[in-house]
Amino acid sequence: MSIINSSKKLVDKVEEKVEKGLQTVKETFDNVARHLPFANLAKRSNDTFDIEIDLPGVKKEDIEITIEGNYLSVNAQRKYKNETKADDYYLCESSFGMFSRSFALSDNINRDKVDAKYEDGRLYITLEKEESKKSKKIALK
Incomplete structure (x- = not known):
């Protein structure tokens, strides 16, 4: 060779x-x-931001939202089990899994004014700017 x-x-x-x-x-x-759950980020006004995260099949008590440093993290666990027992067959379908998404927060977000609600498999998070960093109109004299 x-x-x-x-x-x-x-x-x-x-x-x-x-x-x-x-x-x-x-x-x-x-x-x-x-x-990975789908997430939408939107600026609702000059002073608020919205995050929507799809979490189908997740129970409210299995969702954890944390802020550490400049990151907002959403962790969730789906636990789904569908069992059918009959005389001549047994069917068990299940789906288990962890979800995790993290979002970088700018310095102007007020960490104490984060609002979250969960309904119909969708998590809604609203973030507000710090009062001192919100836009202001100045009146002319």
């Missing part, structure tokens, strides 16, 4: 391993993305 043929085989093996590794990474990221 010539050196050229051996080198070609080695390059082919390396390329095959790289392609398999990239496919594994892609599948992993696709799986992670399927478990």
Whole structure:
């Protein structure tokens, strides 16, 4: 076997391993993305911001919202189990999983005035600017 043929085989093996590794990474990221809840961020006015997060199948008591430093984090756990028992069959469908999303907060957000409510599988979070950093109109004299 010539050196050229051996080198070609080695390059082919390396390329095959790289392609398999990239496919594994892609599948992993696709799986992670399927478990991230969708979130909408909107500026409602000059002084407030809204975050809406879809959390279908999550109970209110399984949601935790925390602020640490400049990050607001939402952690939730879905626990779903549907069981059907009959004389001739048994069916059990379940879905369990953790969700986590973090949002960077600017320095002008008042950490003490964060409002959150949960209804119909959607979490609504409202953030307000600090009073001293809200926009003000100045009257002319």
